[in-house]
Amino acid sequence: MGATLDALFRLQTIENQLRSVREQIESRHRRVVGQTRRIATLEQQLNETRQSITKAQTEANSLELERKIHESHIVRLREALNQAKSNKEYAAILTQLNTDKADALKLEDKVLTAMG
Known part of the structure; x- marks a missing residue:
């Protein structure tokens, strides 16, 4: 009878160890699943950030190109200003030049905002 009890006790000990190992495996599996989800979420955030950048x-x-176009237009207006033949023509070109300069400054602010 003693041998049977010893064998049953060893069996119970082994079953307890087996249950413990299975619980550890399940726990680690849940952690792996959780980390996999976290990785997927972080990869999605990374892709969204890359797209945003x-x-x-x-x-x-695009704004920088538009700014360069404005700048070249301003240069042409300055040349036209120097070649104006009347006060009226000079005043009209000067008004257009000042308007374009103001627009260029606004555009530069947009460029800096977009870059920053």
């Missing part, structure tokens, strides 16, 4: 760079490049 690309969009901002594209917008900044």
Whole structure:
């Protein structure tokens, strides 16, 4: 009878150890699943951030191109201002030049905002 009890006790000990190992496996599996979800979420956030950066760079490049176009127009107006033949023509060109300069400053602010 003693041998049977010893065998049953060892069996119970082994079953307890087995249950403990299975619980550890299940716990670690849950952690892996949780970490996998977290990785997926972080990858999605990374992709969204990359898209946002690309969009901002594209917008900044577009605004910078527009600013350069305005700048070249201002240069042409300055040349036209120097070649004006009458006070009326000079005043009209000067008004347009000042308006374009103000627009260029606003555009530069937009470029800086888009870049910053």
